[in-house]
Amino acid sequence: MVEEEPPPLPAHDVAELALRDITQLTGKKPLGATSVMPTDEGWTVEVEVIEDRRVPSSTDMLALYEVVLDMDGELLSYRRTRRYARGAGDGMGGRS
Template identity: 65%
Template sequence: MAARLLAELTGKEPQGVTSLAPADEGWEVEVEVVEDHRVPSSADILSLYEIQIDQEGNLLSWRRTRRYPRGRGDEAQ
């Protein structure tokens, strides 16, 4: 649900949900997306978006929290 909402809002291709946690008003979801396709794909730029949805799946808020080259997502910020 959150990945689909983000794709509709940004036009970016979701790669997957990286975290899901309960929040005061519903759920906090982190979604990784391809921000910029490059050739070869190992040079793609990815981003993490934090999305807040309520219990019914309605969007409360969203924001980009990180941007990084593919394969470097777990390195210290």
């Protein structure tokens, strides 16, 4: 009898796994996933976190982390790709 492969994880579940992993690894509070992208090897998820709380909160420092998960949702790697002040534009020349 041929074993069937389990169905791939839905994007929502992958995002939740990435949020959990970033929280455990950095101790920082995630604000949410900003993107979930399937790859040939699994998933790449971008997670926005509060990097440094400030008063007032409108001056908090935020960071964007790239989380790479395999097809089963297991963490392969993560890295901080950007750090910026809350409310700062994306620097892409358009409106944020």
